Amino acid sequence: MPDEQAHTVLTTAWDVGLRYFDTAPWYGFGSAEEHLGQALAGRPGLILSSKVGRVLRADIPPHPTQLTADGTPGFHTSSGLNVEYDYSYDGVMRSFEDSLRRLRVDRLDMLLIHDPDVVGVTVSDIMMRGGYRALDELRAQGVVGAIGAGMNQWEMPAEFIREGDFDVFLLAGRYTLLEQTSLEEFLPLCEARGVSIVIGGVYNSGVLAEPRAGARYNYSPASSEVLSRAQAIAAVCTRHGIPLKAAALQFPLAHPAVASVLVAGREPAHISENLQLMDVEIPPAFWAELKAEGLLHADAPVPASCGETFELWKPTI
Incomplete structure (x- = not known):
């Protein structure tokens, strides 16, 4: 989708009264968050949710989940970033910080663990490897309003x-x-x-x-x-x-x-x-x-x- 079209959709949604917008690093490999930040950041009453578990990097090849059965990209995007699945404490913190930068905000209303089942990560893995601890800390600090998962x-x-x-x-x-x-x-x-x-x-x-x-x-x-x-x-x-x-x-x-x-x-x-x-x-x-x-x-x-x-x-x- 061209940038101008994406921004028109977002601003139209805002103009008719919508205030809650959900996004994720996975969507457009960062471009969805960037569009949201460019179009709506700083508007009073904006409610945002984004997700953690997929860290975006430019120095790695595409993850198999980014590709179709014949090896072609599953999503058409201009992003040069690829996905690393990381539900650890450090991975959650990095993903959160990257999302804040792309969205041009300093906090999120909701932060959700994204599709851990896709790569076989279990609830125990996330609880034990620190992913949950990171979310809990961000909520306690007030930089995240609510925590959960999106699946x-x-x-x-x-x-x-x-x-x-x-x-x-x-x-x-x-x-x-x-x-x-x-x-x-x-x-x-x-x-x-x-x-x-x-x-x-x-x-x-x-x-x-x-x-x-x-x-x-x-x-x-x-x-x-x-x-x-x-x-x-x-x-x-x-x-x-x-x-x-x-x-x-x-x-x-x-x-x-x-x-x-x-x-x-x-x-x-x-x-x-x-x-x-x-x-x-x-x-x-x-x-x-x-x-x-x-x-x-x-x-x-x-x-x-x-x-x-x-x-x-x-x-x-």
Whole structure:
């Protein structure tokens, strides 16, 4: 994405009232943080989360996770930096300091351990090798407001909660209109411990945006089973005259542990569309039919009434 386009998207988001922005060194190998810093640093009310675990270096070759199966880059970026996975005390501190520099800020509201499962790093590794200690120290110093992890699974975050003192988790793809696998164990645990959740991946990589042949789920082509379920949900939406994306976007916010939902867009028009989807009125009968059809967990909290107003950010963290 050209720099000018990225900055236009960010400033448009700010101008329409969005205040919470999530990023990571992994995104664009530093360029996402740089764009955010250039476009929004210094604005009052800006809420930022970034991540640790992937340190960026110019003196190393690409990590295998940066490459596709045929050895070509998985992301197109102008960055000359490559990724070193490091969840140690020193690695967390270096990643944090690098992020502050790229973002042009002196503190972060949230700092999250990023995808340790990708390279087989365990909760015990992070607790014992000093990564957690670094996060705890940064929080105690006040340069980080809240600590947690950002992952595409809920089992490891649940283990984190039991092993340490965490404030917030970014859960991507595991509490959506398509799947609520985290509802029975993880989300109740968060409620009991007073841990807030930011939900990412509400469209499950695209299958809940447009459930057609070739749609993606969890970053890969959707299976026939997943596609069939998404299409069944879409059919209920059609019967009630509701955009599928509106239901997918609004659903997670009804859970009391959820503080915010993340959505992204390459164009300013995507931001406007998402805000419009948040304003779509969804009647209780829609949620009831999804549950009756077995397409939504029977115990999943849903918006209580037609036209319920959501905060863009519930200040619970």
